[in-house]
Structure formats: C-alpha cells, structure tokens
Amino acid sequence: MSNFRSHIAILLVLFTLNVxxxxxxxxxxxxxxVEEEIDVPSxxxxxxxxIDLSHWKxxxxxxxxxxxxxxxxxxxxxxxxxxxxMYNDSIxxxxxxxxxxxxxTANTSYSRTELRELMNPEDGGTTNWTFAExxxxxxxxxxxxxxxxxxxxxxxxxxxxxxxxxxxxxxDLIGEDDxxxxxxxxxxxxxxxxxxxxxxxxxxxxxxxxxxYTDAWxxxxxxxxxxxxxxxxxxxxxxVSEGKMEVILNxxxxxxxxxxxxxKWNVFENYFKAGNYLxxxxxxxxxxxxxxxxxxTH
Numbered sequence: 058m059s060n061f062r063s064h065i066a067i068l069l070v071l072f073t074l075n076v077x078x079x080x081x082x083x084x085x086x087x088x089x090x091v092e093e094e095i096d097v098p099s100x101x102x103x104x105x106x107x108i109d110l111s112h113w114k115x116x117x118x119x120x121x122x123x124x125x126x127x128x129x130x131x132x133x134x135x136x137x138x139x140x141x142x143m144y145n146d147s148i149x150x151x152x153x154x155x156x157x158x159x160x161x162t163a164n165t166s167y168s169r170t171e172l173r174e175l176m177n178p179e180d181g182g183t184t185n186w187t188f189a190e191x192x193x194x195x196x197x198x199x200x201x202x203x204x205x206x207x208x209x210x211x212x213x214x215x216x217x218x219x220x221x222x223x224x225x226x227x228x229d230l231i232g233e234d235d236x237x238x239x240x241x242x243x244x245x246x247x248x249x250x251x252x253x254x255x256x257x258x259x260x261x262x263x264x265x266x267x268x269x270y271t272d273a274w275x276x277x278x279x280x281x282x283x284x285x286x287x288x289x290x291x292x293x294x295x296x297v298s299e300g301k302m303e304v305i306l307n308x309x310x311x312x313x314x315x316x317x318x319x320x321k322w323n324v325f326e327n328y329f330k331a332g333n334y335l336x337x338x339x340x341x342x343x344x345x346x347x348x349x350x351x352x353x354t355h
Contacts, residue, residue, distance in 0.1 A: 104150030107350035112175050114182070115332070117142050118159030118168035127178045142170040151199075151347035154333035156214075158342055164237055169215075171332035174353060185222050185326035186355055188319070189299040192219075194329045194353045199290045200246045202345040206337070210248060214344045215334035217244040217293060219302075221325040223269060231269050238325050239274045242295065242302065245336070246346075249287040253304050254279045257318045268324055282306045290349065299323060329353055 110133070114126040117138070125139055133139040146153050156170040177184040186192055196217065203211045221238030228236050245252040256274040263273055284291075284306060294305040300323070301315040333346040 103147040105145060105147065106150055106152040106348060107352075108152055108348060109352075110172075112178060112353070113172040114175055114178075115139070115143060115172050116162060116169055118156050118161075118170060120160055122160040122162060122168070126181065127175070146347060149347065149349070151349050152351075154346045154348065156333045156335050156344060158335065158338045158340070163235065166338060167334060167336055169332065169334040171215075171330055171334050172351075173220075174329040176328075176355070182328065185328045187326055188297055188302070188323045190355060191299070192295075192297045192327070192329065192353065192355050194295045194331070194351075195292070196331055196351040197290060197292045197349040198351075199286075199288060199347045199349075200344065201288050201347055202343070203246070204337075204339070204342045204344065206339060206342075212335065212337040212339065212342050212344060213245050213247045214336060214346060215243050216246050216331065216346055217295060218242055218330035218334070219295065219297065219327050220330055221322070221327055224326060227269050227324075230266060237271070238269070239271050241319075241322050241325070241327065242304070244293065244295075244304065246286075247281065249285050250281050251284075251286060251291070251293070251306055252279055252281045253312055255302070255314055255318075256322070258321050261317060261321070263321075265324060268321060280312050282310050282312070284310060290347075295329070297327075 110130050111127050113130065114124055115130055117123040117125070123138060125136070129136060130139070133143050134145060142155050144153050154170040156168055159168040161168050173182065175182055176186065194217065198216060200214065200216070203214065205211055218240050219242035220240045223233065223236045223238050225236070239256050241256050243254045245254070255277050257277050258268065259273060259275050267273055292307050296303040300320045301313065302319055303311055303313045305311045331348065331351055333344055335342060335344045
C-alpha cells in the first residue's frame with residue numbers, strides 16, 4: 058500500500074481566554090493557525106476469505122430454522138436474509154458467522170449460523186461419505202467476540218463437527234422418522250481453548266442394528282489442547298480414514314482416535330460442518346466466529 062504526504066493547513070484550534078479588563082470582563086475566542094503534516098493512505102486493500110461455498114448450505118437462527126443453499130448462498134454479500142448472520146470482514150479477510158439464541162434444528166436446544174457440507178448440492182444432502190471413503194477438512198479461524206455468562210465466563214461455541222447420518226434403509230430399519238445420527242466429532246472454542254469431544258459405544262457387544270440408535274452412543278471425557286488460542290487466529294485440520302480420526306491444531310498438536318469405537322462408527326454416513334454453533338440459551342448471548350479459509354477434500 059502506497060502513502061503520500063498530505064499537507065494539512067489551517068487547522069483551527071479554538072479555545073477560550075478570560076481577558077480581564079479594567080472596566081469589565083469578557084470572553085474572547087481566539088483562532089490559532091497550526092500547520093501539520095500527516096500520512097494519509099492513498100488506497101485501502103480489501104481482502105476476501107478463501108472459501109468456496111458451492112458445496113455448503115448454511116443454517117440460520119431464524120425461521121424454522123432457515124437454510125440457504127447454493128446458488129443463493131454464493132450471493133451472501135447481497136442476500137438480505139444472510140447479511141445479518143454471514144458477512145465479510147474485508148479488512149481481515151474473514152467470513153464472519155454471527156449467531157445468538159434463536160430458532161433451532163431438531164434434537165437440540167441451541168441455535169447456530171453453521172455450514173453443512175453438500176457433496177452433491179443438487180440433492181440437498183442425501184449424498185454423504187463414510188470413514189472408509191475418508192475425508193479431510195482444514196480451516197483457519199478465530200473467535201473474536203463471545204458473550205459472557207452471569208459468572209463472567211465466556212460462553213462456548215462449536216466451530217467444527219463431523220455429523221453422522223442414517224441412510225434411508227437404516228432409518229426405516231429402526232423405525233426413525235428422520236435420518237439423524239449422532240455427531241462423532243464436535244470441536245469447541247471453550248474459554249479460549251480448543252476442546253474436542255467424540256462418541257463412544259456404550260455396549261461394545263451391540264448388534265449392527267442396535268448401533269444405529271442414537272442412545273447406543275455416549276460422550277467421551279473430551280480432550281482440550283494445551284495451547285491457549287484466545288481470540289487469535291488458529292488452524293484446525295480434521296483427517297478421517299477407515300478406523301481413524303485425527304484433529305490437528307496449528308500443524309503441531311494432534312489428537313488421534315483409532316480405537317474400537319471409531320471402528321464401529323464406520324456403519325454411518327457422515328458430513329462435515331463448520332461455523333458458529335452457540336452453546337447457550339442465555340438472554341443476550343452471542344458469538345462471532347471468523348473463518349479466513351476453509352477447504353474439504355475426499
């Protein structure tokens with residue numbers, strides 16, 4: 058960015074002097090001419106996030122809730138529905154995801170402004186992938202603004218997920234009315250740290266059919282990366298292959314899951330999620346998550 062010297066003349070500084078006269082007092086306003094040279098940028102460089110939205114849809118905390126799919130999502134900068142929740146920070150080159158407690162999807166009490174992977178945008182999400190087929194997601198992001206609870210602690214938000222999905226045949230087999238399956242991975246921003254949660258099978262002797270039920274799976278104890286990221290920029294990678302899932306923070310800290318629970322998980326289809334899934338229903342709670350880049354491959 059180039060600069061030029063701008064000569065600023067006639068900067069008037071006004072101040073009041075109380076002038077005492079022999080006959081009476083009066084206030085006199087005096088203008089003082091000051092010359093100063095300052096640097097003024099000749100141009101401003103705007104940066105855009107490195108995110109291809111053609112294979113994502115977004116869920117918003119409004120409507121029932123509202124979803125926006127391609128090609129409409131590609132016009133988020135001018136889409137009146139999206140603009141309050143998903144917009145560019147062109148100075149920092151980020152796509153901002155803003156959310157607050159509002160409308161929710163089924164099976165949760167929390168709202169979100171969150172992307173959902175679409176392998177085939179034309180089918181709305183019926184085409185997905187298994188761990189045997191593999192997947193990779195990488196994003197650079199930050200959490201610049203989060204509200205606090207009544208105890209003065211920051212609210213938490215989920216910034217990445219791998220969510221399970223039942224095929225239509227599996228859904229019908231166990232008599233469910235939708236294709237929802239548990240999330241095998243949730244990555245949280247928690248008080249300035251990155252925390253990872255996964256699922257464990259409650260009964261390792263469960264039959265292939267029993268595994269399909271949501272209540273067959275429980276939460277693990279979780280893992281928190283030791284590095285404090287705070288509100289600064291950081292990078293996350295999620296690598297998935299048959300019988301293995303790895304989460305990497307800033308390319309030098311890794312958490313690997315390669316146990317029997319991951320092996321059993323291969324029965325499900327999956328899809329990636331990324332954005333801002335606020336874990337709070339407190340009044341006036343909110344969060345902003347900035348994504349600078351986001352990429353997925355299979």
